[in-house]
Amino acid sequence: MLSQSDYEASELFLEHSKAPRPDKVHIGLVQLSTDHSIERDLNMLVGSSAMVFSNRVYYSSAMTKEALAEISRGITQSAELIATGLPMDVMAFGCTSASIVIGNEKIRELLTANTPGIPATNPWAGALAAFKHLKAKRVSIFSPYPTEVNYPLYRQLAAEGLEVPTIGALRIEKDTDITTVSFDSMLEGARRILAQAPTDALFMSCTNLRALEHIDELEAEVGVPIVTSTQAMFWHAMTLVGKQPGIEGFGQLLKG
Known part of the structure; x- marks a missing residue:
């Protein structure tokens, strides 16, 4: 086995050039x-x-x-x-x-x-920007949250000058439970919300709600743009x- 000094003398030194940061x-x-x-x-x-x-x-x-x-x-x-x-x-x-x-x-x-x-x-800043981009003035909400979180959501939408025809709430108490909501529950909830009043867009709130891969199907079903938290x-x-x-x-x- 080489001593450290002998190892250092025998180690082959390699040069390198720097690659640019990935163009993404x-x-x-x-x-x-x-x-x-x-x-x-x-x-x-x-x-x-x-x-x-x-x-x-x-x-x-x-x-x-x-x-x-x-x-x-x-x-x-x-x-x-x-x-x-x-x-x-x-x-x-x-x-x-x-x-x-x-x-x-x-x-x-x-x-x-x-x-x-x-x-x-x-997600909230993105959603507000998305509503403006989509020219949505009336925004209904599919919310997994309990009422004490939904009311501030409603107040901020109203403060932005948006109408909120309907908020449908699952009233889930723990964030980790939101990820388990089924697509069937999302679809039925969206149908019920949109049946209440005309709306320009439906916001499905929460990054833990697994709605992303279902957006196209939901839009085809309810006939309005679907905005989700992660998407926005x-x-x-x-x-x-x-x-x-x-x-x-x-x-x-x-x-x-």
Whole structure:
């Protein structure tokens, strides 16, 4: 066995050149510790256009305003630990209800505290931008949340000048249970909501709700655009850096 000095003398030194950063949109994502769906859904969307680099922030899973507000304490630290040394093009926070409770501007500040100047989004900011893009004035809601979370959602929609004909609520108490909602339940809920009153778009809230792959089928069934949390966040992240996704199979919003 060689001594360290003999090994160092015999080691073959190789030179290398530097490859450029991959020519894709780099999205830095802070997701919840309880989210079982957002990674899977984003993997269906990014294709050759984007790359997602993520970290998680602790969440107790309780669907209360207090528990959602508490998430804000860990967002900046989580964002700071995303792919150290690799510049991001846009930052994203993957929780709709927490973004509603904490506020879009505060979320942006927390996400970019250590990377000022980078654009930032979240599912709620993305949804609001999507409604404007789709020219939707009347937006109904399919919500998995309990009433104490739904009311702030309703108030913010109203504050944006949008009509809210119907909010259909599953009233699920734990975030980890939202991922188990079946497609049949989504379809029946969407039908009931749209039967109540005319609407321009249906927002299916929560990144843990596995609605993404069903958007085309739901749109064909109910006859209005379907906006989901992850779909809207991804679309908004791409448009913030001047890219139009142009993806088939995931609803009118992403078709371009």
